[in-house]
Amino acid sequence: MITDIAAWLLDPSNWTGDEGVLRQAWLHLLYCLFAVCAAALFAVPLGLYIGHTGRGSVFVVGFSNAMRALPTLGLVTGLAVLFRGSVALAALVVLAFPAVLSGTYAGVRAVPSQAVDAAKGMGMTSKQRLWQVELPNALTLLMGGVRNAMLQVMATTAVAAYVGLGGLGQLLIEGQTIGRYDQMASAAILIALLAVLVDLALAGLTWLLVPRGVTLTAANTGARPRGRRKQR
Amino acid sequence: MIEFRSVRKQYDDGTVAVQELSLTVPVGTITVLVGPSGCGKTTLLRMVNRMIEPSSGTVLVDGDDVRDSDPAGLRRGIGYVIQQAGLFPHRTVRDNVATVPRLFGHSRRDARRRAEGLLERVGLPAELRKRYPVQLSGGQQQRVGVARALAADPPVLLMDEPFSAVDPVVREGLQDELLRLQGELGKTVLFVTHDIDEAVKLGENVAVLRQGGYLAQYAPPEQLLAEPADDFVTSFVGRDRGYRRLSFVDSDGLVPGPVDTVRIGDTSADVPSQAEWVLVLDPHDRPRGWLPPGAPIHGQLTEDQLIAGGSLHTSGAPLRGALDAALSAPSGLGVVVDEDGVHLGVVTARQVLDILESRRHPAVTEGAVQ
Ligand SMILES: Nc1ncnc2c1ncn2[C@@H]1O[C@H](COP(=O)(O)OP(=O)(O)OP(=O)(O)O)[C@@H](O)[C@H]1O
Numbered sequence: 001m002i003t004d005i006a007a008w009l010l011d012p013s014n015w016t017g018d019e020g021v022l023r024q025a026w027l028h029l030l031y032c033l034f035a036v037c038a039a040a041l042f043a044v045p046l047g048l049y050i051g052h053t054g055r056g057s058v059f060v061v062g063f064s065n066a067m068r069a070l071p072t073l074g075l076v077t078g079l080a081v082l083f084r085g086s087v088a089l090a091a092l093v094v095l096a097f098p099a100v101l102s103g104t105y106a107g108v109r110a111v112p113s114q115a116v117d118a119a120k121g122m123g124m125t126s127k128q129r130l131w132q133v134e135l136p137n138a139l140t141l142l143m144g145g146v147r148n149a150m151l152q153v154m155a156t157t158a159v160a161a162y163v164g165l166g167g168l169g170q171l172l173i174e175g176q177t178i179g180r181y182d183q184m185a186s187a188a189i190l191i192a193l194l195a196v197l198v199d200l201a202l203a204g205l206t207w208l209l210v211p212r213g214v215t216l217t218a219a220n221t222g223a224r225p226r227g228r229r230k231q232r
Numbered sequence: 233m234i235e236f237r238s239v240r241k242q243y244d245d246g247t248v249a250v251q252e253l254s255l256t257v258p259v260g261t262i263t264v265l266v267g268p269s270g271c272g273k274t275t276l277l278r279m280v281n282r283m284i285e286p287s288s289g290t291v292l293v294d295g296d297d298v299r300d301s302d303p304a305g306l307r308r309g310i311g312y313v314i315q316q317a318g319l320f321p322h323r324t325v326r327d328n329v330a331t332v333p334r335l336f337g338h339s340r341r342d343a344r345r346r347a348e349g350l351l352e353r354v355g356l357p358a359e360l361r362k363r364y365p366v367q368l369s370g371g372q373q374q375r376v377g378v379a380r381a382l383a384a385d386p387p388v389l390l391m392d393e394p395f396s397a398v399d400p401v402v403r404e405g406l407q408d409e410l411l412r413l414q415g416e417l418g419k420t421v422l423f424v425t426h427d428i429d430e431a432v433k434l435g436e437n438v439a440v441l442r443q444g445g446y447l448a449q450y451a452p453p454e455q456l457l458a459e460p461a462d463d464f465v466t467s468f469v470g471r472d473r474g475y476r477r478l479s480f481v482d483s484d485g486l487v488p489g490p491v492d493t494v495r496i497g498d499t500s501a502d503v504p505s506q507a508e509w510v511l512v513l514d515p516h517d518r519p520r521g522w523l524p525p526g527a528p529i530h531g532q533l534t535e536d537q538l539i540a541g542g543s544l545h546t547s548g549a550p551l552r553g554a555l556d557a558a559l560s561a562p563s564g565l566g567v568v569v570d571e572d573g574v575h576l577g578v579v580t581a582r583q584v585l586d587i588l589e590s591r592r593h594p595a596v597t598e599g600a601v602q
C-alpha cells in the first residue's frame with residue numbers, strides 16, 4: 001500500500017499536464033487564497049469596527065457560534081451543487097468569514113485597556129487609536145483567525161472539484177471513480193501537505209507583521225489571551 | 233490653573249463618585265488628591281481632560297470651560313500619566329514618547345529627538361531607548377510614562393497614581409525626581425495618590441477626599457498635619473503625623489556641636505582619647521561611619537572596622553531630618569553636613585526637642601528678646 005502511494009507520487013507523469021498534481025495544487029491554492037482574502041476583505045474591517053466601538057459584539061459571538069453549529073461541509077457542498085461553477089467559491093468565502101471575524105474582534109478586545117486609555121488620554125482621535133494602537137496590537141490574534149480560516153478552507157476546497165473547478169479534490173474524485181486507491185491516498189496526503197505549507201507561510205507572515213514589542217509582551221506574559229501585563 | 237466649580241458625577245448605575253465639589257489648583261504648583269480607594273480621585277482627575285464628563289458643574293482650565301474645546305485637541309494639550317504607565321507594547325520606549333509630537337505633526341526625526349531629550353530628563357539610561365516596554369522594570373516604565381506625558385510640553389499635567397506600582401525605594405527616587413523636574417518646569421500638576429506620605433511630600437496643596445466624593449479638607453500639607461479638619465482626616469493622616477509634621481518645621485536655631493573625628497587611613501596614634509564615639513571621615517571630610525568608644529584599631533583605619541552611620545541631616549533642612557539623624561546614629565549623635573556632604577558637626581535628639589519646646593512657648597522667647 002505505502003509502496004503503491006510512493007510509486008504514484010514518484011511517477012512524473014502524474015505531476016505534469018493539465019490534470020497533473022502541479023496544476024491542481026496551483027488551482028487549489030488559488031481558490032483558498034481567493035476565499036480567505038475575499039473573506040478578510042469584509043471580516044477584518046467589520047471585526048475592527050465591532051472591536052473598536054464595542055457595537056455589535058453580540059453579533060460576533062452569536063454569528064460565530066451559529067456558524068460552528070452548521071455542518072460546514074454540507075453547506076459548502078449544497079451551495080456548490082446548487083450554484084455550480086465559480087459561484088461555489090462564494091461558499092468558501094462564507095466558510096472563511098467567521099474565523100477571520102472572530103479573530104479580528106478578539107484581537108482588538110485583547111489590546112491592553114490601559115494602552116487604549118492612554119492613547120485616548122493623549123489626544124488620539126478615534127481613527128488614530130484604531131490604526132496606531134488597536135490594529136498593531138490585535139495582529140497576533142487577527143492572523144490566528146486567518147490561519148484558522150485558511151486551514152478550514154484548505155480542507156473544504158476538495159469539494160470544488162465536484163462542481164468542475166478542479167483542485168486537488170479532482171484527483172481524489174477521479175481516483176474513486178476509477179478505483180485507484182493509491183491516487184486517492186496520494187491526493188489526501190498532498191492536500192494535507194499543502195495545508196501545512198500554507199500554514200507555515202502564514203506563520204512567517206505573522207512573524208513579519210506583528211510588531212516585535214507585541215511578540216515579546218506575549219512571550220513575557222505566558223501568551224495569556226487577554227494580553228495584559230502582569231501586575232508588577 | 234484648574235478650577236472645579238461644583239462638579240458632581242453620578243455614573244449610569246447610580247453611583248455618585250464626586251459630590252458637588254469645588255476646588256482650585258493654582259498655576260505652577262503640585263496639588264495632590266488623596267483619599268481611600270474608591271473615593272472618586274480618578275473620576276475627578278479625568279474630568280479635567282474630558283475622559284469623564286461631569287453630570288453637573290464646570291471644569292475650567294486656564295479660565296476656559298473644557299466643554300468648549302474638542303476632546304482630542306484638549307487632551308493633546310494636557311499631559312496625562314495613567315496608573316501603571318499604560319505604555320504602547322508595540323512601540324519602543326523612544327517611539328512611545330515620540331507619539332505625542334507625532335500627533336502634533338512633527339517629523340519622525342524631530343519627534344524622536346525630542347523623545348530622547350525627555351528620556352534623558354526623566355533619568356532613563358540612553359541604552360534603554362530602543363527597548364520595548366515589556367523589557368523595562370516597573371520603575372523604568374513609570375519614568376517613560378512621565379516622559380511621554382511631558383512630550384508636548386503641556387502646561388498642565390495630570391498624574392494618576394503614577395508611582396504606585398513600584399517598591400518604596402524606587403518610589404522615593406521617582407518622587408525626588410518629580411520634585412526636581414517640577415523645579416525646572418513649573419507645571420500645573422494635579423497628582424492622585426492614596427498614600428498620605430506621598431501627598432505630604434509632593435503637594436504644595438493637598439485635597440483629602442472622603443468616600444462618596446466629598447472634599448474633607450483642602451490645605452497645604454503642614455496645615456493638614458497640624459490641624460486636621462475632622463475625625464476622618466485625623467485618622468487618614470495617621471499615627472505618625474506629629475513626626476511627619478517635622479518635615480515642615482525649619483531647623484533655625486539648631487547649632488551643631490563638636491565631635492571627635494578621625495580619617496580613613498589614620499592609625500591608632502592619630503585617634504583621640506576614644507572615651508567617646510568617634511566620627512570617621514573620608515579624605516574630603518564626608519562622614520563614613522563611627523568608631524565605638526575604646527574600639528581597638530589595628531594598623532591603618534579601614535572602612536570595615538567602622539559601624540555604619542545613621543541618616544545625615546543637611547544643614548538648613550527641616551527638623552525631621554535632624555531628629556532622624558540623631559535617632560538613627562549608633563552614637564545617638566546626628567551628623568550635620570553641608571550641601572556637598574561635608575561634615576559640620578553633630579546634634580542630639582535632645583537639642584531638636586528643646587527647639588520644639590522653645591517654639592511652643594514663643595511668649596517666653598519673645599520676652600527674653602525684648
Ligand atoms: N464607569 C463607572 N461606572 C460606575 N461606577 C464607577 C465607574 N467608574 C468608577 N465608578 C465608581 O465611582 C467611585 C469612584 O471611583 P474612582 O475610580 O474615581 O475612585 P478612586 O478614588 O480613583 O479609587 P482608586 O484609589 O481605587 O483608584 C467608585 O465607587 C467606583 O466604583
Ligand SMILES: [Mg+2]
Nearest residue numbers: 273274275392
Ligand atoms: Mg483611581
